[in-house]
Amino acid sequence: MSVAVENFVKAIYKNKHQDNLDTKPGTIAKKLRISNAAATDMSKKLAERGLLQYEKYQELKLTGKGTAMALNVVRKHRLWESFLFKLFDMSLHDIHREAELLEHETSDFLADKISEYLGNPKFDPHGDPIPNADGEITTKNTSIALSEAEEGKQYIISRLMSDDKEFFDFCAMNGLKYGNSLAVVKQFKNTKMTQLLINTNTILLNQDFSTIIYVTEK
Amino acid sequence: MSVAVENFVKAIYKNKHQDNLDTKPGTIAKKLRISNAAATDMSKKLAERGLLQYEKYQELKLTGKGTAMALNVVRKHRLWESFLFKLFDMSLHDIHREAELLEHETSDFLADKISEYLGNPKFDPHGDPIPNADGEITTKNTSIALSEAEEGKQYIISRLMSDDKEFFDFCAMNGLKYGNSLAVVKQFKNTKMTQLLINTNTILLNQDFSTIIYVTEK
DNA sequence: AAACTTTTTTAAGCTCACTTAAAAATTATT
DNA sequence: AATAATTTTTAAGTGAGCTTAAAAAAGTTT
Numbered sequence: 001m002s003v004a005v006e007n008f009v010k011a012i013y014k015n016k017h018q019d020n021l022d023t024k025p026g027t028i029a030k031k032l033r034i035s036n037a038a039a040t041d042m043s044k045k046l047a048e049r050g051l052l053q054y055e056k057y058q059e060l061k062l063t064g065k066g067t068a069m070a071l072n073v074v075r076k077h078r079l080w081e082s083f084l085f086k087l088f089d090m091s092l093h094d095i096h097r098e099a100e101l102l103e104h105e106t107s108d109f110l111a112d113k114i115s116e117y118l119g120n121p122k123f124d125p126h127g128d129p130i131p132n133a134d135g136e137i138t139t140k141n142t143s144i145a146l147s148e149a150e151e152g153k154q155y156i157i158s159r160l161m162s163d164d165k166e167f168f169d170f171c172a173m174n175g176l177k178y179g180n181s182l183a184v185v186k187q188f189k190n191t192k193m194t195q196l197l198i199n200t201n202t203i204l205l206n207q208d209f210s211t212i213i214y215v216t217e218k
Numbered sequence: 219m220s221v222a223v224e225n226f227v228k229a230i231y232k233n234k235h236q237d238n239l240d241t242k243p244g245t246i247a248k249k250l251r252i253s254n255a256a257a258t259d260m261s262k263k264l265a266e267r268g269l270l271q272y273e274k275y276q277e278l279k280l281t282g283k284g285t286a287m288a289l290n291v292v293r294k295h296r297l298w299e300s301f302l303f304k305l306f307d308m309s310l311h312d313i314h315r316e317a318e319l320l321e322h323e324t325s326d327f328l329a330d331k332i333s334e335y336l337g338n339p340k341f342d343p344h345g346d347p348i349p350n351a352d353g354e355i356t357t358k359n360t361s362i363a364l365s366e367a368e369e370g371k372q373y374i375i376s377r378l379m380s381d382d383k384e385f386f387d388f389c390a391m392n393g394l395k396y397g398n399s400l401a402v403v404k405q406f407k408n409t410k411m412t413q414l415l416i417n418t419n420t421i422l423l424n425q426d427f428s429t430i431i432y433v434t435e436k
Numbered sequence: 437a438a439a440c441t442t443t444t445t446t447a448a449g450c451t452c453a454c455t456t457a458a459a460a461a462t463t464a465t466t
Numbered sequence: 467a468a469t470a471a472t473t474t475t476t477a478a479g480t481g482a483g484c485t486t487a488a489a490a491a492a493g494t495t496t
Contacts, residue, residue: 101323
């Protein structure tokens with residue numbers, strides 16, 4: 001399958017299950033940096049191929065086949081991220097950038113080899129779950145966004161949900177790393193800021209960041 | 219640069235420096251399994267881009283820029299082969315197949331990481347030299363084809379020059395592996411066969427295989 | 437509800453990387 | 467050297483994946 005098609009179904013899947021965005025052609029277009037016209041066009045073609053359901057002016061809905069394709073690409077992406085992170089000590093942003101390309105040129109055979117090598121991990125270095133070879137995500141996500149965390153409690157960082165370089169740079173600089181501990185000191189209701197303590201450092205996060213950092217109770 | 223372009227300059231480079239074939243558009247077309255017309259077409263376009271010199275009915279000649287591109291792709295291919303071979307215990311044919319895809323989606327940055335991880339190897343598992351980051355091949359190839367080897371002498375396998383699955387299956391079955399030792403027992407002049415001894419086994423090779431297995435004197 | 441704004445779709449057109457068919461040139465054969 | 471066979475080039479056309487511009491529909495504001 002082509003890169004364009006794989007990225008298209010992946011974008012639909014992620015908008016629906018991850019980024020809490022709608023799946024209308026225009027929204028997908030924005031994410032993929034293509035024109036609305038191109039997205040509408042692609043939608044019709046993929047509907048014919050049985051990868052999604054398309055109805056004028058409505059949200060796109062992946063079929064089972066389309067979902068399977070999306071999960072297959074997501075699996076490869078997250079396996080590559082895990083692998084590169086482990087072996088090469090690359091930043092979260094760098095591994096994302098490389099995985100974005102490699103995911104489309106990786107056979108199922110190689111994906112399984114990588115998975116096996118890593119001990120069939122369930123999460124990647126961002127804390128995102130890795131679908132298994134059958135496209136199933138077997139882990140339940142019990143984590144919450146930092147913006148929803150309770151004052152005074154201890155948490156462990158379980159997910160950094162972004163692919164923005166500046167965000168990752170900020171995280172790296174401040175010890176905000178998958179698996180690390182922190183305490184939520186205060187939630188500022190009006191300004192929607194979250195104050196937390198990590199490694200004896202106090203950090204104040206605005207909503208942009210507190211809603212994409214996920215944690216579980218310690 | 220597109221996959222098509224990268225494969226085109228790579229094919230020219232390999233025909234010239236490795237496979238001892240000419241570099242006319244038709245010959246490249248055959249290798250890439252595209253029509254002669256497509257190859258002629260591409261030749262003109264790449265000439266305009268300064269990657270090669272094109273003269274009607276003549277062989278194609280890579281420019282410095284074209285050669286650099288070819289070597290960059292070859293470098294990535296051979297680094298991937300080395301890497302996959304080392305980590306995943308994959309067959310020579312399998313690593314080739316995967317590398318053929320990955321080579322086009324690998325940043326220079328990642329290539330350097332892989333190289334560094336492997337200790338900047340000079341040869342891949344086929345015995346092919348790996349160009350450095352500047353596109354230089356610093357090793358001299360002193361090996362000869364088995365078909366040219368002398369009766370009664372001991373050799374070490376230094377290169378398996380092919381990408382054919384059957385050939386690699388044969389090699390794997392018979393201990394014909396990069397770095398292994400063998401003795402040339404007899405060269406049959408008329409039938410162009412080579413008889414050799416490896417691990418107490420006698421093997422008789424025809425010319426198809428004896429010309430693509432390279433060795434150095436022990 | 438009418439008017440305005442935004443989004444989506446349709447229409448026409450582009451580039452890339454191919455194809456097949458025919459014409460032209462080269463190479464091989466007698 | 468003339469003819470036949472092969473190779474290369476030219477010409478015309480295709481599908482994928484885009485674009486911009488205009489038309490149509492949906493959503494928002496007053």
